[in-house]
Amino acid sequence: MTSDRGRKPLTAWAFLAPYAVAVGLLIAVPALLNLGYAFTDHTGLTRDPQFVGLSNVRRMLDDGFLLDSVRASAIHLALAVPLRLLAAVGLGLLLAAPRPGGRWFRVAVYLPTVVPDVALAVLFLWVLNPLYGPLNQLLGLFGHSGFTWLSDPGTARVGVALMLMFPIGEGFLVVLAARRMLDGRLYEAAALEGCGPFGQLRRLTLPLLAPVLLLLAVRDTILTLQVNFVPAYVLTDGRPSNATLYLPVYIFDQAFEFSGFAYGALITSVLMVVTAIVITALLLVVRRWRVLR
């Protein structure tokens, strides 16, 4: 025992090493390089980058498009994260209980996650088509004349968020597994005390799953700020009126089409700062509400 304990840290580091090296080479070093490039005139094509001090930052502070982009990302976040979580948690809890045919429903929920996102986006070009798209036809059944989804700023934002409600497989699986691990006796005890299904959801399931839900929220925040690139590119190309010019789209445009790597690198750092701020806020709220013990 004692001799083991002395060797433990070394063993642990040995197991950790391959991962640590990969994280260092593939994530930490590029991230630092990226931060460095933000203060150069690097275009990625021409001569060696030269240090230009704060000139990129000055340009950024005057950049109206960046403001649009941050706003688009923020609205998207506020729209997509709750919708995605609601879908993942709702379906996960609904389909966790064993029931006939449940397996097929679970497969159906996971399936869109397997579809490549470009394919899903192309599919949604059709779904959201104002003339023959099924969504407008569905609205037509209720007597609604439908929307010109992708040509109007408001509905374009909703359209992208709608599409991203489908690839929720991982979150769904996590909720499903976590719900199945909860002790059924707790629910029986609650039922004996007169707690109905809704009360059980509110007083048992959600509080017991709080750590998992928090994890999903943090993960989805990070993800949502990034995965909107493909749908925006395929569906709207950042339009109309920059409503879907999410940060990843704008970064791509600047880095590869307009200004080169340096300015792109700077706004990448902005995206990181935005992500960090949102997650810090989330954790503060959680602490405030005492969601976790």
Place this chain on the structure above:
Amino acid sequence: MGEHGAIRLESLTRSYGRVVALDDVDLEVRAGEMMTLVGPSGSGKSTILRLIAGLDRPDGGRILVDGQDVSQVPPHRRAVAMVFQDFALYPHLTVLGNLLFGLRVRRVRRDEADRRARSAAERLGIGDLLDRYPDQTSGGQRQRIALARALLREPTVYLLDEPLASLDAPLRFATRADLLALHRDLGTTTVHVTHDQAEAMTLGDRVAVLDRGRIRQVGPPQQVYDEPADMFVAGFLGSPPMNLVPGGAVLGGSRGLILGIRPEDLTLDVDGSIEVTVDVVEALGSESILLTRGADGTRLTVRAGPRCGARPGETVRLRPNPDRVHHFDAETGRRR
């Protein structure tokens, strides 16, 4: 109190797939009585409690509480409180939160609920644990939390599923007495489940012995002990179990019979009728258990006083108490 809570089970049947958990169970629990269900693990004890609570539905048969068929009554309207085998405390709530849970669900006023929860906690001696979480308490404390929670339900029937099983021996002994005192205080009908035959003897006005989903015998513990209805009950109640010997051997009797005698009904006596060799002496301090073997290979367990003087390898003579020899049918196992 004591007027309500009479339970009557009529030919209850419940199967899970091919496993028959309950097979035609009839049982009557009188109002105010403490009934102990005892049987080996898997004999269907928990299933009976779950059916009474309404957490599960029988495949056949009826459950009557105070003469009313409760098949269509949902669990929370049945006025039963259950203490689960592993207590099922809500891990995300403090002890106080656990006690308040049901009161909140039933929308009892906040200050009133608080007062009642605290007084129940005082009654069970867990008043200073209210701010802890269940995983910060010991097994014995958890058992009391679960009991306090049941108490707050103010039920007409308590269902206790192996409430003492997870406690260590000294605590179990003390808690057994507390449970009895609590039941005497409340006078509420209680169905108590255990797989421990000693607990079945000491707790409860009557015991029902179960085996593989069937009730073998119901009666006051001493009567069931003294007059077991069949060989299963004879072997299950009492430790060490009753000696069972084929008829025509050392205990006499005829073929087609099995004769039984409890270890304490065999006495070491130089004039005894049975000659045996002592194999093992287990000195337990307050008594000695002798494992012996007769000339024809019959094994007999004897309960003797402490320091009885017998040694392994010795030949001794035993005198059976003729009034306490039990006769069972070798075919059916029933008492004759």
